[in-house]
Amino acid sequence: MATATFRLSLTTPSPGSRQRHRxxxxxxxxxxxxxxxxxxxxxxxxxxxxxxxxxxxxxxxDRLEYFYGPGGRDGxxxxxxxxxxSTVVRLNMPPGPFVAKDPxxxxxxxxxxxxxxxxxxxxxxxxLFTGTFMPxxxxxxxxxxxxxxxxxEPNHAPLKSLLFHLLTHRREHVIATFREVYGELFALMEGExxxxxxxxxxxxNDDAAFGFLCRALLGQDPADSPLRDEAPKLITKWVLxxxxxxxxxxxxxxxEDGLLHSFRLPPALIRKDYTRLAxxxxxxxxxxxxxxxxxxxxxxxxxxxxxxxAMCFNSFGGMKILFPSLIKWLGRAGGRIHGRLATExxxxxxxxxxxxxxxxxAEMPLVKSAVYEALRIEPPVAxxxxxxxxxxxxESHDYGYEVREGELLFxxxxxxxxDPRVFARAEEYVPDRFLGEDxxxxxxxxxxxxxxxxxxxxLQDKQCAGKxxxxxxxxxxxxxxxxxYDSFDVQVGSxxxxxxxxxxxxxxxxx
Numbered sequence: 001m002a003t004a005t006f007r008l009s010l011t012t013p014s015p016g017s018r019q020r021h022r023x024x025x026x027x028x029x030x031x032x033x034x035x036x037x038x039x040x041x042x043x044x045x046x047x048x049x050x051x052x053x054x055x056x057x058x059x060x061x062d063r064l065e066y067f068y069g070p071g072g073r074d075g076x077x078x079x080x081x082x083x084x085x086s087t088v089v090r091l092n093m094p095p096g097p098f099v100a101k102d103p104x105x106x107x108x109x110x111x112x113x114x115x116x117x118x119x120x121x122x123x124x125x126x127x128l129f130t131g132t133f134m135p136x137x138x139x140x141x142x143x144x145x146x147x148x149x150x151x152x153e154p155n156h157a158p159l160k161s162l163l164f165h166l167l168t169h170r171r172e173h174v175i176a177t178f179r180e181v182y183g184e185l186f187a188l189m190e191g192e193x194x195x196x197x198x199x200x201x202x203x204x205n206d207d208a209a210f211g212f213l214c215r216a217l218l219g220q221d222p223a224d225s226p227l228r229d230e231a232p233k234l235i236t237k238w239v240l241x242x243x244x245x246x247x248x249x250x251x252x253x254x255x256e257d258g259l260l261h262s263f264r265l266p267p268a269l270i271r272k273d274y275t276r277l278a279x280x281x282x283x284x285x286x287x288x289x290x291x292x293x294x295x296x297x298x299x300x301x302x303x304x305x306x307x308x309x310a311m312c313f314n315s316f317g318g319m320k321i322l323f324p325s326l327i328k329w330l331g332r333a334g335g336r337i338h339g340r341l342a343t344e345x346x347x348x349x350x351x352x353x354x355x356x357x358x359x360x361x362a363e364m365p366l367v368k369s370a371v372y373e374a375l376r377i378e379p380p381v382a383x384x385x386x387x388x389x390x391x392x393x394x395e396s397h398d399y400g401y402e403v404r405e406g407e408l409l410f411x412x413x414x415x416x417x418x419d420p421r422v423f424a425r426a427e428e429y430v431p432d433r434f435l436g437e438d439x440x441x442x443x444x445x446x447x448x449x450x451x452x453x454x455x456x457x458x459l460q461d462k463q464c465a466g467k468x469x470x471x472x473x474x475x476x477x478x479x480x481x482x483x484x485y486d487s488f489d490v491q492v493g494s495x496x497x498x499x500x501x502x503x504x505x506x507x508x509x510x511x
Contacts, residue, residue, distance in 0.1 A: 037400065038393045038395055038399075038400025039393065040393070040395060040400075041395060041400075043395055043396075043398065043399050043400045044398075044399055044400070045393070045399065045400045045401070045402065046086070046399040046400070046401055047401070047402065048086075048088055048089065048090050048106055048401045048402070048403070049084035049085075049086050049088075049089055049090065050080060050083075050084050050086075050089040050090035050091055051090055052090060052091070052092050052103075052104045053092070056097055058092055059092040059096035059097055059103040060096060060097060062076075062091060062092035062093075062094070062096070062103070063092070063094045063095065063096050063103075063257070063261060064253075064257065066093075066094050067094065067248050067253075067256075067257070067261070068248075068253050068257075073382075074414065074415075077107065077109055077412050077415060078415075080107070080109075081109055081415075086396070086399070087108070087109040087110035087112075087113065087396050087397070087415070088106065088107065088108055088109065088110075088113055088394060088396050088399070088401045089106075089107050089109070090104070090105070090106055090107070091105065091107050092104060092105070093105045093107075093131060093132050093410055094132075094245065094246060094261060095132070095133060095245035095246065095261045095262070096132075096261075097262065098262055098263060099133050099245045099261070099262065099263065099264055100131075100132040100133035100245075101133075102132065102408070103132050104408065105132070105385075105407075105408045105409065105410035106394075106401075106403055106407055106408070106409050106410065107410050107411070107412065108394065108396075108409060108410065108411040108412075108416070109411075109412055109415040109416070110396050110397060110415065110416060110419050110421070111397075111416045111417070111419035111421070111422045111445050112395060112396050112397045112419075112421075113394050113395060113396045113401075113411075113416075114384075114411040114413065114416035114447065115447065115452070116386070116392075116394050116409065117384045117385070117386045117409060117411045117450075118447070118450060118451050118452070118461065118462070118463070120150070120151050120152070120460070120461055120462065121389070122386075122388065122389055122390075122392060123386025123387060123388060123389060123409060124150055124152075124386065124387045124388075124389055125149075125150045125151070125385075125386055125387075125462050126148070126149070126150040126153070126387070127144070127148045128148070128385040128386065128387065128408075129147040129148050129385075130242070130243060130246065131246070131383060131385050131410070132385075132408070133245060134148060135241070135242040135243070135264070136264065136267050138267035138268075138271075139238065139241055139242055139267050139270065139274065140305050140308075140309055141274075141278060141301065141304070141305035141308075142305075143301075143302050143305045143306070145159075145305060145306050145309040145310075146159040146160060146163065146306055146309070146310070146465075147309065147313075147314070150462075151459070151460050151461060151462060155298075156459070157459040157460075158292070158296040158297055158298050159298060159302075159306055160457075160459050160465055161296050161459065162288070162291075162292045162296055162298050162303060162306060162307070163306070163307075163310050163465040163466070164465055165288060165291055165292070165296075166217055166285075166288050166307060166310065166311075167217065167465065167466055167469050169287070169288065169291070170216060170217055170218075170219060173215075173216050173219070174216045174469075174472070174473070175356055175357070175358075175476065177212055177215050177216040178212055178216065178473060178476045178477075178480070179356060179476070179480060181208050181211050181212040181215065182208055182212070182476070182477065182480050183480065184208070185204050185205065185207075185208040186480070186481075186484055186506075188204055189201070189204060189503055189506065190506060193503065193504075193505070193506060197504070198491070198502050198503065198504050199502065199503045200500075200501075200502055200503075201323075201324055201327055201490075201501045201502065201503055202320075202324050202495070202500055202501060205319070205320070205323050205324060206232035206236075206316075206320060207229065207232055209232075209316055209319035209320060209323065210222060210231050210232050210235070210316050211223065212473075213311055213315050213316060213319075214284060214311070217311065218281075218284040218285055218287075218288070219284075219287075220283075220284040222280065222284075225280050225283070225284070226276070226279070226280070227276060227277070227280050230276075231277065231280070232316075234273045234274075234276060234277055235277070235312045235313075235316055235317075236320075237270060237273060238270055238273060238274055238277070238312070239312075239313060239317060239497075240265070241265045241267065241269070241270045242313070244260045244261075244264075244265055245260060245261050245264070247260060247496050247497075248496065249496050250496075277308055277312065278304055278305065278308055281304055281307050281308045281311070282304045285303075285304065285307045288303070288307060289303045289304060289307070310465070310466075314464070314466065315466060315469075315470075317497075318380050318381075318466075318470060319473070320497060320498075321380040321497050321498040322374070322375070322380045322470070322474060323474070323477060324498060324499045324500070324501040325374055325378045325380070325498055325499050326370075326371065326374045326474055326477065326478070327477075327481075327490060327501050327503075328490060328492050328499045328501050329370075329373070329374050329377065329378070329429045330370065330374075330431075330478070330481075331488060331489060331490030331492075331501070331503075332429065332490070332492075333370075333429060333431055335487050337370075337431050338482070338486065338487040338488070339486070339487075340366055341366055341367060341370065341431075341478065341482045342482040342485075342486055342487075342509070342511075344363075344364050344365075344366050344367060344482075345364055345367060345478070345479050345482040345483055346482070346483065346509075346511070347363075348360045348361070348363035348364050349479075349483065351363065356476070356479055356480075356483075360479075361472075361475055361476070361479065364475065364479065365435055366431065366432060366435065367475050367478045367479060367482075368434070368471075368475055369431060369432050369433060369434040369435050369439060370431040370432075370478060371471060371474040371475050371478060372433070372434045372443065372446050372453065372471075373429055373430060373431055373433050373434065374429070374474070375446055375448040375453075375471075375474075376417045376418075376423070376433075376445075376446050376448075377414075377417070377418065377427075377428075377429050378414070378498075378499075379413045379414060379417060379447075379448035380448060380498070381413070381448065381450070382412060382413050382414055383410065383411065383412060383413065384410070384411040384413060384450060385408060385409065385410050385411075386408075386409050387406060387407070387408050387409070388403050388404065388405050388406060388407045388408075388409060389405065390405045391403070391404055391405050394409070397421055413447065413448070416445075416447065417445065417446065417447065417448075419445075422442070422445050423442065423445070434446075449463050449464040449467040449470070450462050450463050450464055451463030451464070451467070456468070483509065484506075484508065484509055485506050485507055485508060485509060486507045486508070486509055486510055486511075487505075487507045488503060488505060488506050488507065489503070489504045489505040490502065490503055490504060491504055
C-alpha cells in the first residue's frame with residue numbers, strides 16, 4: 001500500500017484546485033513555500049522542518065529529552081509537532097552516541113504518512129528492526145534472524161515460510177491448550193486474591209504465556225525440560241541485552257544513561273542462558289526444524305535461532321506487553337462494558353454446544369473490537385523504521401515532503417493510531433469502536449503488525465507472520481475472562497516493557 005510517490009509534478013494545477021493550493025501554501029512560512037505540488041493528492045510541497053543539531057551534542061540532547069524530558073516519550077514527539085507545526089519532522093532518535101553511528105531520522109507522526117513504512121518497494125528494512133542500531137548477532141547464535149532481513153534478500157521467504165509453518169502445523173491444539181493454561185492462571189490468581197487481597201497479573205502471565213506457546217506450537221511443556229520454570233526470566237534478561245539502549249528502567253538518570261544508553265551490554269554475559277534456550281528449542285522444535293531443512297532449504301542451526309527468536313522475542317515478548325495492556329484497558333472500561341462482553345461471550349459459547357470454537361469466537365464481534373481497540377490505543381511495538389530506496393514524496397494530511405534516497409524514515413505508531421483526524425475520541429479506549437461498517441472501515445488504520453489490519457502477511461512484506469495468531473489468542477483471553485467472571489478491578493502501574501497490572505477483585509460469573 002503506497003502512500004508516497006517519487007516524481008514531482010510540474011504541471012499547472014486546474015483553476016478549481018489552484019485556490020485550494022494557494023490557501024494551503026499561505027499557512028506555510030515563506031521559506032517553506034514551493035510552486036510544485038505532490039503528484040498523488042496534489043498537496044503543497046514543504047521541506048521537512050526541524051534539524052539534528054550539532055554532531056554528537058544534538059543527538060545527546062535529544063536522547064536526554066526523549067528519556068527524561070517532560071511528558072516522556074509522547075511529550076518528546078508532541079513538542080516537535082507543536083514547534084514545527086508539522087507531523088513530519090527531522091530529529092534524532094535514541095540511542096545515538098556511542099551505540100548508533102547515525103541517529104538522524106525523518107519522523108512520521110500521523111496516520112497519513114506512517115504507512116509508507118509498510119511499502120517495501122519504497123523502503124528498505126535491512127537491519128532496522130530495533131531502529132538506528134542493530135544488536136550483536138552474538139545474541140542470536142551468530143545469525144541475522146528474520147526480523148532484520150529485508151524481503152528482497154533471498155533468505156527472507158524461506159525464513160518467513162518457516163514461521164508460517166510453526167504457527168499453523170498444530171493449529172488444532174491452540175484453543176484447547178490456551179484454555180487449559182490460562183484456566184490454571186485464573187485459578188492461581190483466585191487463590192492469591194483470597195490470601196493477599198490482590199494478585200500480580202504480569203508475573204503469572206509470563207509463566208502462562210511461555211508454557212502455552214511451547215505446548216501449543218511445539219507440543220512440549222518446558223516444565224518437563226531442563227528449563228523447568230526458568231525460561232521467562234532467562235528470556236527477559238536476553239531481551240534486555242538486545243534493547244537496553246532503548247529502555248528506561250527508572251534508575252538514576254546519569255547511571256542509566258551512562259550504563260544502558262551509551263554502551264552495549266556484553267553478549268558474553270548472557271551466553272550460557274541463551275545456550276540453555278537454544279538447546280530447548282533444538283530439541284522441542286525438531287519437527288519444525290526438519291520441515292525447514294527438508295522443504296524450505298533452511299539450515300538446521302539457522303532454523304533453531306529463528307524459531308527461538310520468533311517464540312521468545314516476538315511471541316512471548318508480545319504477550320508480555322499486550323496481555324497486561326488488554327487487561328488494563330478492559331479493567332478501566334467498567335461494569336457496563338464487562339456486562340456486554342460477558343453476555344456476548346456466554347451466549348456465543350452456549351450456542352456452540354458449550355465449547356469455545358472458532359465459530360463461537362466469530363460470534364463475538366464486541367470481543368474482537370475490544371482487542372483491536374487495545375492494539376490501536378497502545379500498540380505493543382511503538383516504532384517502525386525504513387530507509388528510503390529512492391527520492392520520494394511522503395504525504396501527511398496537508399503537505400507533501402521531499403525525502404531523499406538513503407534517508408532513514410521513522411514512524412511513532414501511537415501518534416499514527418491516535419491521530420484525531422482519523423479516530424474520534426482518539427485518546428479514549430472505546431471497546432465497540434470497530435463494530436459495524438463504519439468500524440470496519442477504520443481497521444486499515446490499525447497497524448500494530450507492521451501493516452494494516454485489513455491486510456494479511458505475505459512472503460514479500462514485513463508484516464508480522466503471527467498477526468492473526470496474536471489477535472486470536474487475545475480474543476481467547478477476553479473470552480476466557482468473561483466466561484469465568486462478571487467483572488473485575490485492577491490497579492495499574494508502569495514497567496520497562498509496558499504496564500504493570502494488579503488484579504484487586506474477580507467477581508465470579510452469576511449468569
